[in-house]
Amino acid sequence: MTFSKTPLFSRSEIIGFAVLAVLIFLILPTFLGTFRLNLFGKYLTYAFVAVGLALCWGAGGILSLGQGVFFGLGGYCMAMFLKLEASTPENTSIQSTPGIPDFMDWNQLTELPAWWIPFHSLTFSLIAVVLVPVTFAFFIGVAMFRRRVGGVYFAIITQAFAAILTILIIGQQGYTGGVNGITDLRTLNGWNIRTGEAKEILYYVNGVLLFAVLFVAHFVRKSKLGRILIAMRDQEDRVRFSGYDVASFKIFIFCLGAAFAGIGGAMFTLQVGFMSPTLVGIVPSIEMVIFCAVGGRLSILGAVYGALLVNWAKTSFSESFPELWLFGLGGLFIAVVMLFPNGLAGIWTEQIMPRLSKLWTARARRAPQTHNASTEKRGAV
Amino acid sequence: MFSDYSMSELGAIFAMQGFAGLILFSVFVLMALGLAIIFGQMGVINMAHGEFMILGAYVTYFVSQFFSAYMPALFGSYFFVAMILAFFASGALGLLVEWSIIRHLYKRPLDTLLATWGLSLILQQTYRSVFGAREVGVTIPSWMMGSMPVTDLIEIPVNGIFVMVLAVGISMAVYIMMFRSNWGKQVRAINQNRVMAGAVGINTEWTDRLTFGIGCGVAGVAGSAFTMIGSTGPTSGQLYIVDTFLVVVFGGAGSILGTIASAFSISQAQSIMEFFLSGSMAKVLTLLIVVGILMIRPQGLFSLKLRK
Amino acid sequence: MTFQERYLLKVEGLTVSFDGFKAVDDLSFYIEPNECRVIIGPNGAGKTTVLDLICGRTRATDGSVTFRDNELLKMREDQIVHAGVGRKFQTPSVYEDLTVFENLEISYPSGYSVFGALAFRRNENVQQRINEIAETIFLEDMLSEKAAFLSHGQKQWLEIGMLLIQDPELLMLDEPVAGMSVAERKKTAELLKRIIQDRSVIVIEHDMGFVEDIATRVNVLHQGKMLSEGSMAHVKADPKVIEVYLGH
Numbered sequence: 001m002t003f004s005k006t007p008l009f010s011r012s013e014i015i016g017f018a019v020l021a022v023l024i025f026l027i028l029p030t031f032l033g034t035f036r037l038n039l040f041g042k043y044l045t046y047a048f049v050a051v052g053l054a055l056c057w058g059a060g061g062i063l064s065l066g067q068g069v070f071f072g073l074g075g076y077c078m079a080m081f082l083k084l085e086a087s088t089p090e091n092t093s094i095q096s097t098p099g100i101p102d103f104m105d106w107n108q109l110t111e112l113p114a115w116w117i118p119f120h121s122l123t124f125s126l127i128a129v130v131l132v133p134v135t136f137a138f139f140i141g142v143a144m145f146r147r148r149v150g151g152v153y154f155a156i157i158t159q160a161f162a163a164i165l166t167i168l169i170i171g172q173q174g175y176t177g178g179v180n181g182i183t184d185l186r187t188l189n190g191w192n193i194r195t196g197e198a199k200e201i202l203y204y205v206n207g208v209l210l211f212a213v214l215f216v217a218h219f220v221r222k223s224k225l226g227r228i229l230i231a232m233r234d235q236e237d238r239v240r241f242s243g244y245d246v247a248s249f250k251i252f253i254f255c256l257g258a259a260f261a262g263i264g265g266a267m268f269t270l271q272v273g274f275m276s277p278t279l280v281g282i283v284p285s286i287e288m289v290i291f292c293a294v295g296g297r298l299s300i301l302g303a304v305y306g307a308l309l310v311n312w313a314k315t316s317f318s319e320s321f322p323e324l325w326l327f328g329l330g331g332l333f334i335a336v337v338m339l340f341p342n343g344l345a346g347i348w349t350e351q352i353m354p355r356l357s358k359l360w361t362a363r364a365r366r367a368p369q370t371h372n373a374s375t376e377k378r379g380a381v
Numbered sequence: 382m383f384s385d386y387s388m389s390e391l392g393a394i395f396a397m398q399g400f401a402g403l404i405l406f407s408v409f410v411l412m413a414l415g416l417a418i419i420f421g422q423m424g425v426i427n428m429a430h431g432e433f434m435i436l437g438a439y440v441t442y443f444v445s446q447f448f449s450a451y452m453p454a455l456f457g458s459y460f461f462v463a464m465i466l467a468f469f470a471s472g473a474l475g476l477l478v479e480w481s482i483i484r485h486l487y488k489r490p491l492d493t494l495l496a497t498w499g500l501s502l503i504l505q506q507t508y509r510s511v512f513g514a515r516e517v518g519v520t521i522p523s524w525m526m527g528s529m530p531v532t533d534l535i536e537i538p539v540n541g542i543f544v545m546v547l548a549v550g551i552s553m554a555v556y557i558m559m560f561r562s563n564w565g566k567q568v569r570a571i572n573q574n575r576v577m578a579g580a581v582g583i584n585t586e587w588t589d590r591l592t593f594g595i596g597c598g599v600a601g602v603a604g605s606a607f608t609m610i611g612s613t614g615p616t617s618g619q620l621y622i623v624d625t626f627l628v629v630v631f632g633g634a635g636s637i638l639g640t641i642a643s644a645f646s647i648s649q650a651q652s653i654m655e656f657f658l659s660g661s662m663a664k665v666l667t668l669l670i671v672v673g674i675l676m677i678r679p680q681g682l683f684s685l686k687l688r689k
Numbered sequence: 690m691t692f693q694e695r696y697l698l699k700v701e702g703l704t705v706s707f708d709g710f711k712a713v714d715d716l717s718f719y720i721e722p723n724e725c726r727v728i729i730g731p732n733g734a735g736k737t738t739v740l741d742l743i744c745g746r747t748r749a750t751d752g753s754v755t756f757r758d759n760e761l762l763k764m765r766e767d768q769i770v771h772a773g774v775g776r777k778f779q780t781p782s783v784y785e786d787l788t789v790f791e792n793l794e795i796s797y798p799s800g801y802s803v804f805g806a807l808a809f810r811r812n813e814n815v816q817q818r819i820n821e822i823a824e825t826i827f828l829e830d831m832l833s834e835k836a837a838f839l840s841h842g843q844k845q846w847l848e849i850g851m852l853l854i855q856d857p858e859l860l861m862l863d864e865p866v867a868g869m870s871v872a873e874r875k876k877t878a879e880l881l882k883r884i885i886q887d888r889s890v891i892v893i894e895h896d897m898g899f900v901e902d903i904a905t906r907v908n909v910l911h912q913g914k915m916l917s918e919g920s921m922a923h924v925k926a927d928p929k930v931i932e933v934y935l936g937h
Binding site: 057061143144148151153155156157160161163171286289290326327331332334336337338 | 662
Binding site: 219220223224225227228230231233234235237238239240241242243244245246248249252 | 744746765766767770771775776778782783784785786787791792794795796798800801802803806807808809848851855
């Protein structure tokens, strides 16, 4: 048998990663101006969420409709730090209480709430960006998965969490900035994040972090844990009666997805310069699922392309035909479910690759069959 | 916080808030009944349920316009005509949607959820393009205006009572359909064992379509009733969708009585808390309590322990 | 030999009720090491439910199930597996999206925790053991095929292989030859005879010829209660059993 050492990356996977790296680090920066590049940087922050969903939903079959919650929590942790840095007593001397964020002053708060105080520290904030979403996901995960809540019930309850957090943020505007969110962010440890140069640097930082996340995701997919996830999705009971504590695997992957989303949220805040409840709620959360679905729910690289493509389409459509966009997005939801359940990745492996390889073999005039001829179609679960 | 009020005032407050809760309850019940049929019996998540409801509301609006323009003498009774039309309009759209989308996805519930979300976006934009982005309100017939004094301090609005009566009536109709009619028996049979139901000669395909259609039709009636207490815009349906799903899940999917009981407890909790807290905090607390209870008892309030 | 040592599994007063309906009612039986116990009974007698109760899939209302010194009713499903109880389901449940190799690999008894699974590597031992098992279950040429492409009988074998690789002390098989062709049935009978040698087995089966062939003792269940227990010959002659099977 030829099952000796399976390498972490197959040849086609190396090519896939390389192509994406060339796109993100060479092609986009070369051809886009600072404004557009910053826009694509914003799209790429959604890719963090989509990659997490490819693990949770694509591999593990756990559909979370509350990823916006984790994206938002990460983003808010970052925004709180930046807001505190921007609200020095000098900058806010016209307020009735100088030294606190402007929206607190407008809401008649006279001192900084205690839970804001640790966000003066950059280290604390950066840890919080990951740890707050993960802790939250952990509690939801333990409560739900230990009790074997899954499928549509899990989806509905995570959606309820997205609704709850949005209402809470909007309702408690004295503490959260309300519906406008936390705006007017300026510097990161004294470094002005609003200059063109800073935006370009942040784009690259974002790209590097995204690749780190992609490598982690790839490692997980390729490990035995990745195969257990797929096994769980297909036959949960069989996995359980093979001696695995199914819930702990679900909790882990849900927390990992939350960590990715939190990092994405923080990068969003840094690149776009604000964080608001419009990125947390039901609508953005379910749109994040479509990024993953368009890319091909199982494919982590596909998730990145999905996020780029859908957001780019959204921007271009909303600029020229705003009323058409909702038709387009709605149609996309239906089409990707009914016609292309494996998304872009599916089109690539089922349509383009076989043709390419046919072309290749025809040219090489070799009689023996190629190995990837049997890429079979997999119905979604 | 109670010291500012006298006992009789407090009683009146609770009664009024309780009544406000009853109106919310009626809305929840009307919306949730359609979902209880579609989700509870068929296991299909229809995220566009709110849009089916709004279609009913628009139908009611146009019927009221038609009556005031051409048959002002009969204006007092337009609502009943509108309700029937709303049922058939939403029901017909439901049949179409089942045929074109849902039936391909019965084995993939999570995908149905995404596809119907897409459908809801398309419907919202359609309403916006066709009926305009502005919210529309109907003219309530004169017999439904005003309020009935119960005591010196307590007054209850007539339209509220009407919506409640409607909610009770439709609940009973759905209950009878589900548990007394032949169709209901077939739906429940399919829910329990699809293959066997097909084998004993039930046309599962047609029953599914009809069930989905009736569920959507009930949503249309809900929308029609909704116009009596609020105005309608293209996105009004989305406001209630999460609450409604929680109502159905909380009640125990598949149980009509459970749905009604859970709609009652959720709406009462919310409206009574609303008086003491801000509206948004009342909502947050209600949702948190519901989600919390669902975590302890995921099968909902009313469901049987079954042999798998 | 003490009572403790004589029996591997002790089921005592096992009861489960679903909303008042007692699917299994005050059931007691004892399994010795290396015995092959067959449970028979008409449909709805509660046979599958008994297995579900032992392996933790259904929670018992009352009674006790002791495996060596472990009270199984208090343990989680995966802990019961670790204690040495394996369970095969009635319909073959294999992971269709994974290859035969990967199916067996997931059952390989190592890397059970989240981080253990992340750190798990395919080494020589894993490789060798999987090849060994694959040979036993007649699938040595199918290792790189997706399980979805296997025939019904082959899926049954694969699931049996997934249990074998864990080397359980007690193996519970729910209708292992149901839905198989005559040839597959024969092969499976051979396979089962081979694998039941060094362990205790509980089998649910309808095929009487097959039962006679393998059983050390037979339990007959009827309406959740034990109707008869003993050798096949004893059970066959029991008037109560004849009544239930042939009677009215």
